[in-house]
Amino acid sequence: MKKKLVSLLAAALMATLCLGGCGSKGADQKTAILVVSFGTSYNDSRDITIGAIENAIAKAFPDYEVRRAFTSQIIIDKLKERDGLAIDNVEEALDRAAADGITTLVVQPTHLMDGYEYTDLKNALADYEDKFDKIALGEPLLSSDEDFDAVIKAITEKTASYDDGETAICFMGHGTEADSNAVYAKMQEKLTAAGYENYYIGTVEAEPSLDDVLAAINGKGTYTKVVLEPLMVVAGDHANNDMAGDEEDSWKTVIEGEGYEVECLLEGLGQITAIQDIYAAHTQAAVDSLAK
Numbered sequence: 001m002k003k004k005l006v007s008l009l010a011a012a013l014m015a016t017l018c019l020g021g022c023g024s025k026g027a028d029q030k031t032a033i034l035v036v037s038f039g040t041s042y043n044d045s046r047d048i049t050i051g052a053i054e055n056a057i058a059k060a061f062p063d064y065e066v067r068r069a070f071t072s073q074i075i076i077d078k079l080k081e082r083d084g085l086a087i088d089n090v091e092e093a094l095d096r097a098a099a100d101g102i103t104t105l106v107v108q109p110t111h112l113m114d115g116y117e118y119t120d121l122k123n124a125l126a127d128y129e130d131k132f133d134k135i136a137l138g139e140p141l142l143s144s145d146e147d148f149d150a151v152i153k154a155i156t157e158k159t160a161s162y163d164d165g166e167t168a169i170c171f172m173g174h175g176t177e178a179d180s181n182a183v184y185a186k187m188q189e190k191l192t193a194a195g196y197e198n199y200y201i202g203t204v205e206a207e208p209s210l211d212d213v214l215a216a217i218n219g220k221g222t223y224t225k226v227v228l229e230p231l232m233v234v235a236g237d238h239a240n241n242d243m244a245g246d247e248e249d250s251w252k253t254v255i256e257g258e259g260y261e262v263e264c265l266l267e268g269l270g271q272i273t274a275i276q277d278i279y280a281a282h283t284q285a286a287v288d289s290l291a292k
Contacts, residue, residue: 032065032102033057033283034093036121037110039070040236041078049234049270053110056276057283064106064287069093071117090124098131104290108138108283110233110270112173115180138286141233141269141278142183148190154274156196159227159265168223168260169199170213171231172243172251175206184208187231198223201231202251204242210251214258226255229265233275239266 035057037050050068058066069088070076079085088096097105107125111118118140125137142148159169173184181203188201188208202213217223228251230239243251244264252262269275 030065030100030102031063031104031106032067032097033061033106033108034067034069034097035108035110036069036071036090036093037233038117039072039075039079039087040234041075041082042234042236042240043083045235045266045268049268050110053233053270053276053279056273056280057108060280061283061287065102067093067097071121090121094124094128094131098128103133105132105135106138106283106286106290107136108279108286109140110279111140112231112233113140113142113176113178113180113183115176115178118180134290136286136289138279138282140282141275142187143282147278148183148187150274150278151269152187152190152194152196154272155229155231155269156191156199157274158272159229162227163196163198165198166223167198167225167227168217168220169227169229170217170251171199171201171229172238173201173203173231174238175203177206181206184231204238210254214255217255217260218258223260225261225263227263227265228252228255230268233268233270235266235268239268 035050035054037053040046040050054066054068058064067088069090069092071090073089076087076089079087094105107121109118109121111121122137125135129135142151155171156163162169175181175184184201184203184206185208188199191199191201200208200213200216202208202210217226228243230243232239241247241250244266245252247253252264256262
């Protein structure tokens with residue numbers, strides 16, 4: 001009887017210890033997901049966009065610790081100075097993960113496309129391959145035709161109440177000099193092909209430009225109102241100033257000058273549950289790749 005009691009106590013102790021990470025991965029293996037974003041100094045938007053994506057990934061992968069890194073050192077420094085908020089850049093986050101004994105690391109960016117920042121991230125990870133037993137990089141938001149279709153479904157469902165034939169619904173992207181800027185034209189083509197004739201895609205720093213968007217809207221000849229929304233994960237500086245600002249060169253001001261009523265929706269893509277789900281699915285694909 002005494003021997004049986006000792007065995008039961010030992011089993012109970014082991015079960016308690018295993019709550020901290022025993023299982024198929026092995027007690028000596030520590031896993032983490034590093035979510036990498038450009039970042040934003042807009043605290044409210046950060047919490048409901050980047051934070052929401054991180055929370056969705058954490059919910060989907062309860063066995064993984066979810067960590068954060070930003071790529072914009074300017075934003076990191078501003079948050080540190082203004083709010084006392086410390087956020088790692090990519091190198092700091094990778095060094096910290098290695099120092100903490102993380103053995104399996106999945107890096108999931110919240111980038112929109114495979115552009116310069118995504119390439120920089122790939123290159124950074126290449127320098128750390130010997131620091132971890134396993135490391136994998138997830139894909140950005142728009143990586144496949146299925147991704148485009150899912151994003152189109154998400155943004156059109158979200159703005160469906162505006163699609164009345166008299167309102168042009170315009171999404172403003174950032175734009176890039178990289179070849180990946182083609183995602184914006186592809187998004188426009190897919191929207192039009194799917195019958196969303198009142199939806200328009202433009203960019204702040206590339207093509208399609210605001211002039212291109214205005215030409216398309218004016219050419220339609222049936223609109224009295226324009227709705228503006230960022231095609232960006234976060235409604236940050238570009239959304240608040242370049243899109244919705246009161247300066248003479250903001251999208252809002254320029255379009256109002258054309259005689260349209262303008263409504264600005266300061267909501268980032270990261271707020272949409274379906275978008276969060278795409279990032280979680282890309283994280284799953286990266287996790288699955290570790291088993292190959």
